[in-house]
Amino acid sequence: MNTKYKTRFNATSFDSEANVYQTSPQPKPIEEVEVVEEVVVEESVQQAAAPVIDTTPDYVAPVRKKRFRLSLKSKKALSGWLFCLPFVLGIIGIYIPIIYESIKVSFFGEQGTSEVFSFSNYIHVFTETGFSTTIVHAVRDLIIQIPAIVVFSLFMAIILNQKMAGRTFFRAIFFLPVILSTGIIDALDAQMTVADALENAGGGVDTNSGEAAGGLVSALDMQALLSNVNLEIKLGDTTFNLVDTVTLLINNIFNIVSRSGVQMLIFLSGLQSISPSIYESCQMEGATAWETFWKITLPMISPMILVNSIYTVVDLFTAADNRVMQGLLGYGGEFLKNRGYYSAAIWVYILLVLVVIVVITLLLRTVVFYQRRD
Amino acid sequence: MDNTVKVKRETKNKIRVDFERAPLKERLKQKFLSMNFLKKVVFVIFRTVLLIGITYVILFTYITKIFSSIKSVSDFKDATVMLISKNPTHIQYLYILTENHYLKALITTFLVSLSVAFIQTLVCALVAYGLAKFKFKGNSIVFAMVIVTLLIPQEAFKNSIGSFFRQITIFDTTHNPISFVLDLLQDWFQIFGPTGSVESSGFVNSIIPLYILSIFGLGFKNGLFIFMLRQFFKGVPDELEESAFVDGSSTLRTFFSIIIPISVPMLITVFIFAFSWQWTDDFYTGSSFFNAGESTLTFMKDIAVTPPSIQKLIDGETVANAYKVAVTGTASILIALPLIIAYIFLQRRIVEGVERSGIVG
Numbered sequence: 001m002n003t004k005y006k007t008r009f010n011a012t013s014f015d016s017e018a019n020v021y022q023t024s025p026q027p028k029p030i031e032e033v034e035v036v037e038e039v040v041v042e043e044s045v046q047q048a049a050a051p052v053i054d055t056t057p058d059y060v061a062p063v064r065k066k067r068f069r070l071s072l073k074s075k076k077a078l079s080g081w082l083f084c085l086p087f088v089l090g091i092i093g094i095y096i097p098i099i100y101e102s103i104k105v106s107f108f109g110e111q112g113t114s115e116v117f118s119f120s121n122y123i124h125v126f127t128e129t130g131f132s133t134t135i136v137h138a139v140r141d142l143i144i145q146i147p148a149i150v151v152f153s154l155f156m157a158i159i160l161n162q163k164m165a166g167r168t169f170f171r172a173i174f175f176l177p178v179i180l181s182t183g184i185i186d187a188l189d190a191q192m193t194v195a196d197a198l199e200n201a202g203g204g205v206d207t208n209s210g211e212a213a214g215g216l217v218s219a220l221d222m223q224a225l226l227s228n229v230n231l232e233i234k235l236g237d238t239t240f241n242l243v244d245t246v247t248l249l250i251n252n253i254f255n256i257v258s259r260s261g262v263q264m265l266i267f268l269s270g271l272q273s274i275s276p277s278i279y280e281s282c283q284m285e286g287a288t289a290w291e292t293f294w295k296i297t298l299p300m301i302s303p304m305i306l307v308n309s310i311y312t313v314v315d316l317f318t319a320a321d322n323r324v325m326q327g328l329l330g331y332g333g334e335f336l337k338n339r340g341y342y343s344a345a346i347w348v349y350i351l352l353v354l355v356v357i358v359v360i361t362l363l364l365r366t367v368v369f370y371q372r373r374d
Numbered sequence: 375m376d377n378t379v380k381v382k383r384e385t386k387n388k389i390r391v392d393f394e395r396a397p398l399k400e401r402l403k404q405k406f407l408s409m410n411f412l413k414k415v416v417f418v419i420f421r422t423v424l425l426i427g428i429t430y431v432i433l434f435t436y437i438t439k440i441f442s443s444i445k446s447v448s449d450f451k452d453a454t455v456m457l458i459s460k461n462p463t464h465i466q467y468l469y470i471l472t473e474n475h476y477l478k479a480l481i482t483t484f485l486v487s488l489s490v491a492f493i494q495t496l497v498c499a500l501v502a503y504g505l506a507k508f509k510f511k512g513n514s515i516v517f518a519m520v521i522v523t524l525l526i527p528q529e530a531f532k533n534s535i536g537s538f539f540r541q542i543t544i545f546d547t548t549h550n551p552i553s554f555v556l557d558l559l560q561d562w563f564q565i566f567g568p569t570g571s572v573e574s575s576g577f578v579n580s581i582i583p584l585y586i587l588s589i590f591g592l593g594f595k596n597g598l599f600i601f602m603l604r605q606f607f608k609g610v611p612d613e614l615e616e617s618a619f620v621d622g623s624s625t626l627r628t629f630f631s632i633i634i635p636i637s638v639p640m641l642i643t644v645f646i647f648a649f650s651w652q653w654t655d656d657f658y659t660g661s662s663f664f665n666a667g668e669s670t671l672t673f674m675k676d677i678a679v680t681p682p683s684i685q686k687l688i689d690g691e692t693v694a695n696a697y698k699v700a701v702t703g704t705a706s707i708l709i710a711l712p713l714i715i716a717y718i719f720l721q722r723r724i725v726e727g728v729e730r731s732g733i734v735g
Contacts, residue, residue: 073509076508076509076510076625077508077509077510077511078510079504079508079625079626080504080505080507080508080509080510080513081504081510081512082504082625082626083500083501083503083504083505083508083625083629084500084501084504084505084516086497086500086501086589086590086591087497087501087516087519087520087590087591087592087600088516089590090587090589090590090591090592091516091519091523091590091592093590094538094586094587094590094592095519095523095592097538098531098534098535098538099526099530099531099534101531101534101537101538102530102531102533102534105533105534156428159421159424159425162421164418164421168722170425170429171721171725172717172718172721173429173432173433174428174429174432175721175724175725176432176714176717177432178647178724179646179650179713179717180650180654180710180713180714182650182651182654183651183653183654183655183656183657183675184654184655184656184674184675184678184706184709185654185706185709185710186654187656188678188702188703188705188706188709189435189706191702192699192702192703253428253431254431254432254434254435257428257431257432258432265724265725268725310525311598314524314525314527317527318527318528318529325529339533342532342533343533343534346529346530347530350526350527350530354525357525
């Protein structure tokens with residue numbers, strides 16, 4: 001953008017009018033007049049400034065003048081900074097101090113209690129609470145859920161992108177959880193699910209609320225049917241039972257659906273940005289829908305898969321029904337009393353999730369395809 | 375098949391011809407008995423079943439909540455009552471509306487959400503525009519910081535954010551001009567919090583920290599908004615700003631009179647997100663730092679408690695817990711209701727805005 005301005009200005013100020021017409025094939029008369037005026041002003045300033053400095057050597061040109069003649073590039077840089085100013089100030093003035101405070105508390109304990117730098121909070125969190133097992137379980141759940149959510153949202157986005165009757169209605173329903181399954185409503189749902197589970201475990205009355213479609217798999221008795229089929233994947237010490245994993249996912253279908261709203265939106269926007277002419281030429285060459293999906297849609301949408309995977313990690317990470325969050329926010333109770341433990345626990349968790357994000361990014365980087373426009 | 379053309383009727387300008395065609399039966403056979411058609415039908419059936427099924431899964435929670443919200447205590451004791459109540463009542467709604475101050479919560483939450491969403495949308499648009507359209511040293515660093523705020527969850531600074539705002543002591547002295555302005559603000563914000571808290575201990579028990587965070591683009595998921603808007607602004611052609619610049623418009627004026635009008639769909643999307651996430655927020659309004667026990671503020675999260683009359687009603691009953699769950703469900707219906715009504719009118723806009731943005735990673 002900058003270079004474009006530059007060439008236009010160079011052309012008008014140093015070249016003849018004929019050259020201007022050459023550089024811009026479709027001259028707009030109004031712009032032309034404006035540009036010429038600008039140039040005149042600039043030249044007059046230069047002419048006025050130059051003799052003043054020459055004739056009176058002890059007169060120092062005021063600084064203001066110099067600022068007035070900021071180059072276009074630095075002017076744009078300045079306005080860029082001005083636009084970003086609120087955020088930059090906020091980061092320096094609020095965000096960094098808050099983060100620093102949080103990290104400090106995790107090492108030093110609460111103010112006044114200990115002045116010595118130590119890892120005691122971290123050691124306590126790992127050895128004396130059930131946090132380490134919780135965190136391992138949470139990350140395992142995360143690893144199972146991420147592909148499920150990303151694949152599901154891609155699949156649904158492709159279906160919702162097709163022309164069909166009632167598309168607006170289905171879209172409205174599918175994006176409803178984006179608006180509703182957040183914050184307090186999400187927290188209340190989690191609370192209700194926990195209460196329900198307690199109720200059912202105690203043999204109480206079925207309340208019919210809370211987890212939707214919870215009994216889907218048990219009703220079909222799929223688990224019993226497939227329990228003899230030993231589909232296990234051994235990964236080090238832990239074994240993933242495929243049947244258990246799949247039943248877990250199906251039982252969590254509401255969770256998966258309600259967590260894939262934003263991802264669906266991002267995929268939809270990605271699908272819309274793929275040029276239809278590519279599909280057209282594919283059709284002309286006789287490609288089937290299946291081939292078109294693998295050869296066109298998937299590569300074109302792969303940047304969104306990366307974005308969505310990262311978004312899903314962050315979203316699941318902060319979900320109120322997440323095991324770690326439940327442990328931290330009240331259900332255990334222990335972490336709310338001691339800020340040192342809380343901070344230590346949460347920073348360990350953040351580090352772990354950042355590792356997950358980095359691994360996902362590195363893995364997906366190898367397959368992501370960026371289309372070069374221009 | 376030979377295509378002999380029969381001229382049926384001929385006028386001055388029109389000729390009506392009739393082709394020799396295969397009989398109707400043959401044509402229908404060809405159309406409906408082919409493999410292609412079968413595939414299509416199977417696909418459409420599969421798609422419809424899937425969509426309806428998932429719609430059911432999504433709506434199921436809300437439907438059960440609605441049904442259990444009109445159940446009475448006796449329905450919970452009766453084992454034969456599953457979903458539909460035998461003795462429907464409205465006491466759950468009544469007590470939540472009256473004893474939990476639903477209206478008060480509604481007005482406060484609406485005002486706060488509206489203003490916060492407006493500030494957040496504006497600030498995020500400014501920052502995103504700066505990041506998208508200007509090349510300056512540190513651009514990538516600022517953008518990296520945006521991503522960092524997106525990645526680090528708010529729970530990480532749940533405690534430290536409170537102590538940060540408690541520590542702001544520059545406002546303590548009553549004689550400095552900032553404090554005077556803040557006093558005025560505090561008077562103006564009186565419905566949002568008790569007065570006099572500015573002097574006592576920083577910004578405790580007031581809504582102001584939320585606004586401060588919003589003004590600096592650090593509110594809830596503002597990193598996501600900046601990211602979305604940045605991608606959108608990157609797609610806006612530079613020629614628009616160039617011609618505005620040549621016509622002598624300043625960058626700020628260009629932003630407000632050219633960029634803002636053309637990005638209204640995207641801004642509405644961001645606004646809806648900001649509004650509804652602030653509406654259901656329980657982190658900032660729930661934090662002890664500005665809504666402690668003695669606060670007069672009532673937010674949506676405050677209505678999700680069991681009203682005293684209902685507590686009295688179910689004391690000692692065996693179904694107390696189940697009934698409490700139903701009351702919580704009722705409260706969450708009431709929290710969601712205004713959002714659902716707004717969503718019915720605005721849902722098209724959400725999809726439109728994001729569709730046009732062309733977010734690319």
